[in-house]
Amino acid sequence: MTTVAHTRDFLLPDLGEGLAEAEIVQWRVAVGDVVTVDQIVVEVETAKAVVDVPCPYPGRVVALHGAAGEVRPVGQPLITIESLDVPPGAGTPAEPAGHATYREEERAGSGNVLIGYGTGHGAAGRRRRRPRLTVAPEPAAPIVAPEPAASAVAPPPHAAPTDTGRPRPTGSGPSLVISPIVRRLAREHGIDPATLTGSGPGGVVRRADVEAALAAPTGPTPVLTSVPDPADPTSRSGTDPATPADPVPAARPVADDLVIPLTGVRKVIADKLSRSRREIPEVTIWVDADATGLVQTRAAINAARPDQPVSLLALLARICLSGLRRYPQLNARVDGEGQRIVQSAGVHLGIAAQTDRGLLVPVLRDAQRLTTAELAAELAGTTAAARAGTLPPARLTGGTFTLNNYGVFGVDGSTPIINHPEAALLGVGRIVDKPWVVDGQLAVRKVTQLSLTFDHRVCDGGVAGGFLRHVADCVEQPALLIANV
Known part of the structure; x- marks a missing residue:
């Protein structure tokens, strides 16, 4: 028996009076996940509130339209779902476990009513556990240290390196930051999320991780000094060959203006x-x-x-x-x-x-x-x-x-x-x-x-x-x- 697959786009619904758009805060599902009727698939922020948006269709997620932090207009595609329709009484070994349950839920309709939007008629069927977001780490490229130049600039032996909070181990892959609030907090305090180890599912960086990095003690800032080249008399300051090299102060970056989009x-x-x-x-x-x-x-x-x-x-x-x-x-x-x-x-x-x-x-x-x-x-x-x-x-x-x-x-x-x-x-x-x-x-x-x-x-x-x-x-x-x- 042949299984017929087709896709449907779930459009961003009307979320209230006068609301024409919404910002994606966090996706609750990923491409490839199987969702049920009325499962919360995304959290969005409108001009008035943060809203959990349920999907009226069961099936497999094949596309997510928009990333976290992106503004989507009402009526535009939000998520694309692939549903599998099997003729009554038919079944194939390749059919996913529990797929009949999804079809039952689709026929029963959704009992969830969002403002300006209803998904059906009657109570929702049985629900499956919400899939957890996972992120597979990417393979790390080997790091090759360059040969030091003869007149390289290096910190003195007594200087301690600056602690950057909770650094990620080399080769662990990039950090994933979903929440725009977390990104904003890190940006305001000059923290690169890629240097943090996320404590959320799949290594997601959460607000607590940024706050932990802020609370972490930092070591003294190293003072860079020039290392003289014995073969070059001009590498020393002054005319006396015994005079030590003058210290070169560390460069201090100039802070950029903080730009906050006027949204939401x-x-x-x-x-x-x-x-x-x-x-x-x-x-x-x-x-x-x-x-x-x-x-x-x-x-x-x-x-x-x-x-x-x-x-x-x-x-x-x-x-x-x-x-x-x-x-x-x-x-x-x-x-x-x-x-x-x-x-x-x-x-x-x-x-x-x-x-x-x-x-x-x-x-x-x-x-x-x-x-x-x-x-x-x-x-x-x-x-x-x-x-x-x-x-x-x-x-x-x-x-x-x-x-x-x-x-x-x-x-x-x-x-x-x-x-x-x-x-x-x-x-x-x-x-x-x-x-x-x-x-x-x-x-x-x-x-x-x-x-x-x-x-x-x-x-x-x-x-x-x-x-x-x-x-x-x-x-x-x-x-x-x-x-x-």
Whole structure:
């Protein structure tokens, strides 16, 4: 019975709203590997998140389109799979073990649904263990040392060679670096990955290997001296034949400028902030507030309900929601093309979160429907997922108002840029002990600075000032918040 082989290209799927491309971070398979339905074949980074991409086809990998660090557009081939179709009831001795399982999985379809892309209908079939990436070492060429010249330059006998970290033994083959993050880290510290021994599968150089090389002690830099030639009197410095040769200082390489491509999250941040500056006539107002009552309220809540602790950020989010209910003009956006202001029915609260990939603003949709305890839980889980890079792209868009706690960086105030196309952003500085007048008496209180940056097209100073004053009053007297819930 004849086995018919044909190939199919799996195209890079739509990974979310407004995402037209993705950068390949790491291939999880290699050419020749056999994959199953919904097996993760590549990890890509979009402008919003790091995404594991599953393949909807079973079969053997015959081509990988793009290398790590390369940007691929949506809709272009990502991986080519060769599938083997055998007529029912037929089998050949050459058929790979378990191939019938792959055909069963292909007929069953994939249950995995990626944003903007589904692979079928129903649950996936049995899965095989993901193949591990292996790299075969290349044979080393013999190294022949040249004959030293008569006036060769050499280090003195007492000089110790410079330790370059964890050198690879001669003839072990080139190191494999898959992650662009690892390549960038090595480049920033002037480390050649080829000199490192990778601890990953197949000798892959990982971040830990680069960090180990950075932590390795280094010996003193050798000072090169010229070795005089007895037959050449001009090889000595000075007129006295007994004068030793002058030392020749070692050449110090001039560091090159570090060039960082503006791609991925960094590019989206740059584009969005630049557009915000171009289009939004923003104004920032601020006020100092006595946060002693807010800090005490949080302590009382957590003492009464230790199983459901709330953070100060959750209380500030609750205060923002109260203010937006009173001043809905700030929960809006400007539709430039339609020449209109659109006030949102629900508050989709964005929380600015600093991550290793840059500043992200995950969104809590319809935050006004959550209790304070639910707000605290959602904030903790969402910010943790944002820092881990596991949030889906849909959770990073669609905000209507942003809360930015820049006090965690130890600063008092800021004039932040509005998260386009929103109309306002509340910033909170650090809470510190300061002298404060209470009932005519000087006291030490916990004081914070609140700032509101708003789009002057959606409202004037009266609305913006009223909102900020309401927020400050609730911070100083949390009882007012309860009265307005």
